[in-house]
Amino acid sequence: xxxxxxxxxxxxxxxxxxxxxxxxxxxxxxxxxxxxxxxxxxxxxxxxxxxxxxxxxxxxxxxxxxxxxxxxxxxxxxxxxxxxxxxxxxxxxxxxxxxxxxxxxxxxxxxxxxxxxxxxxxxxxxxxxxxxxxxxxxxxxxxxxxxxxxxxxxxxxxxxxxxxxxxxxxxxxxxxxxxxxxxxxxxxxxxxxxxxxxxxxxxxxxxxxxxxxxxxxxxxxxxxxxxxxxxxxxxxxxxxxxxxxxxxxxxxxxxxxxxxxxxxxxxxxxxxxxxxx
Amino acid sequence: xxxxxxxxxxxxxxxxxxxxxxxxxxxxxxxxxxxxxxxxxxxxxxxxxxxxxxxxxxxxxxxxxxxxxxxxxxxxxxxxxxxxxxxxxxxxxxxxxxxxxxxxxxxxxxxxxxxxxxxxxxxxxxxxxxxxxxxxxxxxxxxxxxxxxxxxxxxxxxxxxxxxxxxxxxxxxxxxxxxxxxxxxxxxxxxxxxxxxxxxxxxxxxxxxxxxxxxxxxxxxxxxxxxxxxxxxxxxxxxxxxxxxxxxxxxxxxxxxxxxxxxxxxxxxxxxxxxxx
Numbered sequence: 001x002x003x004x005x006x007x008x009x010x011x012x013x014x015x016x017x018x019x020x021x022x023x024x025x026x027x028x029x030x031x032x033x034x035x036x037x038x039x040x041x042x043x044x045x046x047x048x049x050x051x052x053x054x055x056x057x058x059x060x061x062x063x064x065x066x067x068x069x070x071x072x073x074x075x076x077x078x079x080x081x082x083x084x085x086x087x088x089x090x091x092x093x094x095x096x097x098x099x100x101x102x103x104x105x106x107x108x109x110x111x112x113x114x115x116x117x118x119x120x121x122x123x124x125x126x127x128x129x130x131x132x133x134x135x136x137x138x139x140x141x142x143x144x145x146x147x148x149x150x151x152x153x154x155x156x157x158x159x160x161x162x163x164x165x166x167x168x169x170x171x172x173x174x175x176x177x178x179x180x181x182x183x184x185x186x187x188x189x190x191x192x193x194x195x196x197x198x199x200x201x202x203x204x205x206x207x208x209x210x211x212x213x214x215x216x217x218x219x220x221x222x223x224x225x226x227x228x229x230x231x232x233x234x235x236x237x238x239x240x241x242x243x244x245x246x247x248x249x250x251x252x253x254x255x256x257x258x259x260x261x262x263x264x265x266x267x268x269x270x271x272x273x274x275x276x277x
Numbered sequence: 278x279x280x281x282x283x284x285x286x287x288x289x290x291x292x293x294x295x296x297x298x299x300x301x302x303x304x305x306x307x308x309x310x311x312x313x314x315x316x317x318x319x320x321x322x323x324x325x326x327x328x329x330x331x332x333x334x335x336x337x338x339x340x341x342x343x344x345x346x347x348x349x350x351x352x353x354x355x356x357x358x359x360x361x362x363x364x365x366x367x368x369x370x371x372x373x374x375x376x377x378x379x380x381x382x383x384x385x386x387x388x389x390x391x392x393x394x395x396x397x398x399x400x401x402x403x404x405x406x407x408x409x410x411x412x413x414x415x416x417x418x419x420x421x422x423x424x425x426x427x428x429x430x431x432x433x434x435x436x437x438x439x440x441x442x443x444x445x446x447x448x449x450x451x452x453x454x455x456x457x458x459x460x461x462x463x464x465x466x467x468x469x470x471x472x473x474x475x476x477x478x479x480x481x482x483x484x485x486x487x488x489x490x491x492x493x494x495x496x497x498x499x500x501x502x503x504x505x506x507x508x509x510x511x512x513x514x515x516x517x518x519x520x521x522x523x524x525x526x527x528x529x530x531x532x533x534x535x536x537x538x539x540x541x542x543x544x545x546x547x548x549x550x551x552x553x554x
Contacts, residue, residue, distance in 0.1 A: 057427065082304075112490045112505070113507035116463065116465070120465075144525075147425060147426065148424065148426070148463040148464075149424065149425070149426040149492075149495075150427050151462075151463035152488055152490040152491075152492070152505070152506045153490055153491070158463055158465075159465070162465060185428075186393065186395070186425040186428035187425075188397075188435075188436070188439060200312055211429055213389045213429040213430055214429075214430070214495075215429070215495060215496075218426075218492060218493075218495060228389070228429070229389035229429045231392060
């Protein structure tokens with residue numbers, strides 16, 4: 001079953017990291033001029049900026065701020081490091097509030113010096129500790145399950161079932177899940193877990209890109225929709241069937257695309273969004 | 278819970294690809310001289326050899342032939358390619374019989390030109406087609422679930438649950454599963470699925486190595502036990518608790534270790550086997 005073609009750009013959001021060579025001011029200008037309606041801001045893009053004014057600049061250009069990327073990285077065998085992670089997440093919440101971002105994406109973290117079970121416990125504890133702060137700031141948190149190839153250092157949450165479980169345990173209207181096709185496309189339980197995520201009102205964000213065949217780098221060789229083997233359109237259909245009507249966020253880390261002229265790349269993103277998503 | 282230390286080499290098997298720079302004759306000689314008791318033979322190592330005589334040579338040196346690596350790669354959108362894969366698997370069974378290998382490891386395959394569901398269906402159909410041939414030859418088949426980062430082209434079977442399911446559906450005493458820590462360590466259901474695999478008499482093989490942090494290559498950067506973050510000893514404990522008393526097979530693809538003196542590497546393997554497995 002296919003999802004309906006995307007004939008306009010009303011739900012297109014692009015992450016600042018996708019066009020990393022552009023400063024955020026340039027990205028915003030070019031996105032807006034191309035009809036893109038949403039932007040997810042990576043924290044590094046805010047370096048040396050007045051965050052509140054940057055948020056105003058983005059809104060003045062007509063873009064919606066979809067989320068701030070990223071919080072998380074809670075686990076550490078060392079307690080002091082865990083405390084530092086909590087502090088950093090609280091800082092991210094302040095930044096999201098100043099920017100006017102309604103959501104923070106959590107890359108939950110993992111510490112290879114301890115078991116995945118311990119890391120998962122610390123992830124839950126870490127999120128529970130920041131929920132009151134997020135709630136007071138009116139900022140939601142989205143647990144993003146990461147591909148199992150990142151289980152060593154980036155996330156001990158590697159399936160949508162795990163993310164749904166932990167969101168269910170925390171049971172706060174401020175905690176949900178970000179579904180990224182790159183991390184989850186291989187999972188035989190993806191469709192029922194997307195349905196469950198929607199049913200529980202936990203589907204907070206939807207990220208798209210593609211899996212290159214072959215993939216030459218574990219981190220920096222993501223493809224544009226249509227480049228690879230992920231059934232992006234089919235997965236979008238499952239997401240839409242839950243009632244999700246948020247943004248479709250293009251999040252691509254790619255040495256290849258970053259080395260291109262970014263205006264040409266932006267045209268490619270828009271074509272791929274309309275024709276291959 | 279830890280598994281008991283491995284104080285001798287009675288269950289140590291090494292894959293020919295682990296010491297790839299050595300011709301099989303050299304590998305056998307060095308393995309035997311070091312007290313290694315088992316060898317898994319990759320088909321490329323048999324190139325231009327009389328397979329039956331190679332089997333005799335291995336046994337004469339006192340080594341057990343644990344398995345032949347590898348059959349599989351069943352799925353293809355193109356029917357002719359699927360037929361060719363069946364033929365190649367039948368050839369692998371002939372080779373295993375000639376060599377005197379009791380088991381073939383199946384890397385099941387995937388075709389990015391079609392859905393994972395279609396690939397999985399074709400995997401089951403392919404195995405079912407070769408089971409009578411394997412059975413007549415007295416050769417068993419082990420479905421090896423591969424890490425999800427290989428779901429594009431190498432295997433649409435990416436969890437032990439999937440491998441257990443398909444072995445259960447095929448329901449032949451000649452079809453079971455190979456558990457490789459590299460592919461499965463991240464899976465939150467690994468322990469119960471190993472228990473289920475054992476309970477169903479499907480646990481045919483156990484492969485060990487480690488996950489380097491960071492991993493620099495998707496294929497050729499496996500670590501030696503103790504190099505990385507996989508709890509090899511703990512997983513071995515789960516495997517042993519099923520009653521498994523076969524070989525612990527060291528299967529490492531590593532540009533780093535292949536560029537070393539292979540006798541030094543063999544010493545490292547034996548130390549890591551005793552101290553870190």
